[in-house]
Amino acid sequence: MDGNGRWARRQGKPRIEGHKAGAESVRRIVEACSEFGVRYLTLYAFSTENWRRPPREVAELMRLLERFLAERLEDLERHDIRLNAIGELERLPLPVRRGLSRVMEATRDNSSGVLTLALSYGSRAEIASAARRLAEDVAKGVLSPEQIDEEALAARLYTADLPDPDLVIRTAGEMRLSNFLLWQASYAEIWVTDKTWPEFDADLFRQALDDYGRRERRFGKVPNA
Ligand code: IPE
Ligand code: MG
Numbered sequence: 001m002d003g004n005g006r007w008a009r010r011q012g013k014p015r016i017e018g019h020k021a022g023a024e025s026v027r028r029i030v031e032a033c034s035e036f037g038v039r040y041l042t043l044y045a046f047s048t049e050n051w052r053r054p055p056r057e058v059a060e061l062m063r064l065l066e067r068f069l070a071e072r073l074e075d076l077e078r079h080d081i082r083l084n085a086i087g088e089l090e091r092l093p094l095p096v097r098r099g100l101s102r103v104m105e106a107t108r109d110n111s112s113g114v115l116t117l118a119l120s121y122g123s124r125a126e127i128a129s130a131a132r133r134l135a136e137d138v139a140k141g142v143l144s145p146e147q148i149d150e151e152a153l154a155a156r157l158y159t160a161d162l163p164d165p166d167l168v169i170r171t172a173g174e175m176r177l178s179n180f181l182l183w184q185a186s187y188a189e190i191w192v193t194d195k196t197w198p199e200f201d202a203d204l205f206r207q208a209l210d211d212y213g214r215r216e217r218r219f220g221k222v223p224n225a
Contacts, residue, residue, distance in 0.1 A: 003172025003196025016060045021198035023064055030115055032202040034079040039113045044180050048122035062093050069099030080112035086158035087121030123182040130156035159184055167212045171197045189215050
């Protein structure tokens with residue numbers, strides 16, 4: 001979700017206003033997922049790299065997140081969506097962790113969709129931690145090195161219980177993955193728009209899904225094989 005800052009600058013507003021407008025986009029897109037039948041939505045809301053932003057901006061983002069968790073429970077319940085979170089969640093401030101646990105607990109039996117927030121998330125750190133867990137299991141004798149395959153590693157990622165993404169949408173014209181789901185997005189289709197995240201709406205989302213539907217996914221095979 002990129003371009004909150006740029007959107008704000010264009011409006012002559014402080015960056016935080018961009019993040020607020022971005023939170024409003026999140027609300028709209030979660031709504032649109034239910035309408036379009038998208039069952040899994042993963043939002044890259046805060047990366048491990050984002051901790052290096054000015055402390056005031058980080059604090060404001062954390063406050064917005066806290067507010068989001070307090071206000072969105074009702075929509076999630078209405079649409080039967082389960083909240084999930086991936087990342088180094090222990091680094092988040094206590095009120096955010098509490099809010100996350102509360103909403104995750106309240107929605108745990110919802111089954112029409114899964115909203116995953118990637119928070120303090122970095123894909124390389126995730127893969128490194130999966131490798132560490134494999135090593136621990138080998139050291140404990142519950143796993144042999146020969147048993148280490150793609151499935152064994154994937155089972156130790158934060159996303160073990162999620163399907164791989166089919167489509168990765170990038171806003172504000174950014175043509176990079178920025179340490180997002182590097183393992184999981186191996187075969188994902190990538191769709192880029194110049195519109196910023198606060199401008200991203202259901203119509204644009206529909207366009208991304210339509211374009212995705214027209215792409216031919218071969219997974220390394222020859223056409224129609
Ligand atoms: C994305 O918008 C929001 C977060 C990373 C939380 P940016 O804040 O990166 O916006 P730009 O890149 O400055 O426009
Ligand atoms: Mg940015």
